[in-house]
Amino acid sequence: MAHSSPTPPSSSVLPIAVIGGGITGLAAAWKLTQLGHRVRLFEASPRLGGVIRSERTPEGWLIESGPNSFQENSRETADLLTQLGLASEILPTSPAAKKRFLVRRSRLHAAPMSPPGLLTTPIFTPLGKLRLLRDLFTRSFDRETDLSLATVIREHFGREFLDYAFNPFVSGVYAGDPEKLSARYSFPSLWVAEQTHGSLIRGLIAQSRDRRRRGHPKTRLLSFRDGLQTLPDTLARSLPPGSTSLSTRVETLTPPFALGAPWRVTFRHILPASVSEFPSTSVASSSDLVTENFSAVILALPAHSLAKLVFTTNDHRALTDRPLASLAEVVHPPVSSLFLGFRREQIAHPLDGFGALVPALEKRKLLGALFSSSLFPNRAPEGHVALTALAGGTRQPEIARLSTDRLLAEILPDLRQLLGITGDPIFLRHNFWPQAIPQYDLGHERFLAAMETCEHTYARLYIGGQTRNGISVPACLEAGLALADRAIR
Template identity: 40%
Template structure:
């Protein structure tokens, strides 16, 4: 983590390769880095993709054991036109499976009972999830006065002001746990949900904003538009509109990252952490590899597609280190994913939905659970079901760190009480993520500003990933596509 001298004091290592014209180093082979490298390669750019671990895909990994399929990280994602075009290019459309349309219920636990979350206005009026007082409070939302300024505000503060504490506790809080594994009291409404934040800012209330936009969220920000405007007509981002679908693949999410990896043969360097990054005149020196075997390469541009905290382990020029210190401070609470398999007869609940989310007020060990075998086919053998539970996050980080036996014991208590599980699981797969999901906390603008400054003051350096432009798989894929287009434009301008 040593800060180096300014660039004019640094001499490139003697083994530095002069590199090739239009060459780019992509650092990090998670989904963002894979997509960025793939898109750059399509444009004829000479790409080298560095990955510190022994595998690609980051959190996207899939295990197959005794007929059970367990995802280590994301279980699905929502498509878009650019994503559909990418899947077609990778010849993956035949491997896609859409989420079971009959499993469209989202359950919320209240007072130890699963309640179906209302997805329509009539359902909102008839649901038992919310009291009459809470329903009236939602109906009165248009009368709530708009804030006098656009200052940053926590999600909890925003929702309490506009819709009341009960909606916060039994609607927003559990969904935030499902998306960010985060805390509504510390997460920023402006940065975690910018388009919802803009409904109040632009229209005075959420209801008025939804009516004005006919239920659609406001358009992308000026920054998003500027990025999109860079796309040329050959780019996947110019693909025709398509229906958004919640999908995975027949053999799980790793199908996607494996296909991207296969398309990048010859460009990928596994087990090769980047240790040194320095701008040398108009180009960049990237030194990577294990101790004693590191090699340097000079490239025209660098895409950092790693988690924010990875910057802390790299040697950077002093000026860049100062900005990077702000980005490195992004919090990633730990999360454990625990997939359990049961005989179908040992689970009383129908599991007729997407899954269940558990509000903080319920004081349970798990944040929520996906009914994996209901959502996609072939996730469990015949006569069995699988349930993927998530533990820890900002709510209970210490629980995420527990060993497998203790975690299974705690989780089973919740599953027995909430889903009527009997007996013991016949399958268990536990994956611990010590740093899981970046937290867009109040004041996150400082992180975004630092990232913007790193790019503007260091031409040819680009930062991408889930700490910057959204935490979902779809967000990360879009980030990779957009960064690739920006880099391609930079290389064109640079000649």
């Protein structure tokens, strides 16, 4: 295979390589260009945005294939949306979506959102409610090592709260198992709350007050008029022409061999030429290997892609190294989502909330369902409603892998019983994610250590994203901004 002639190794004028075109890579590339640096963004798939995908059909359904919303919970995220000119496109959640429903004994109950609600909710028994309040008087726990989320929640709130509130909540966030997830890394705010206050309730309240004192905006749940994909699309359109290569697989990385030497990135275009809607992107038809020089490299890739990266010596000898190979062991359970459209009269439930989550003890095939058309306006045609049903995860991974017809047959009975649905959906879209969400399980620190060691081994290499910095959209956005800052320092 032919190699292009490398550009001169003058780091001061070379661009920065950003590998990975999800929301982290896009945010890093955007920040770098805003600060006057040249960037080359590489993405192996034919589109940007990673798991964020929105589609509006001619009939008027708006389908979110990945995340359905995100929390604006920091000044960095709020400022970014303003700088991107998206203020007029923002949609806060509808007032009708304030309730969150939990299932107990095959019935939906609104989760308590206030102390009076906690006293009256049928979700918890009187003894369970007293056990919750006992946390307020907890002073300290002497933690020498990390523990599972389930262990920490049981110690503070008791088994009933774990089983009927936290278990379904974790399924909704991670599609994971609180018995396996790390308390320290999967929900760091809980870990810090315990370390600083003993009581989780008092610690979280103190964190909220501290955020307000430091000028952080009040947390709100958002999307955009045309769906969440508006965010990566806007970032992509802001990049300079020709700075992004789609359907381009990075084959090897060659670290600097001397002080001031460049990084060398060798890549291959893996699809025929095509037309992109973004002027910043290009897809070449050549299948030859191409090598280019860069002043620094940012890796904004999922764990399984990081694990495959090959680092070579300067003369491209056959001897190769995969310093991040251990990240292949990060668990990513499969998840399927079914976007289901119904006529309004087909569903008896008022759908007056965000959605419903199902505890594992309820023994159902459904992880939960979002009331998509209640969350934001214009998600369904007039006179219709939309649900997004989720299945699989670590709880029942085999269900996520079913065909569309079989998956619908498995979960529709649960939806009929819980929501009072009659008839079949008049619209359906199945999205399957074979490796959906990285699990921050016990022992996650070894993966963090592998990434830190790799950065220390190779100068001007920066790693971030979902496996390292958090799984939420804001966490990935802020990881990208931070990577850009580190690269130019």
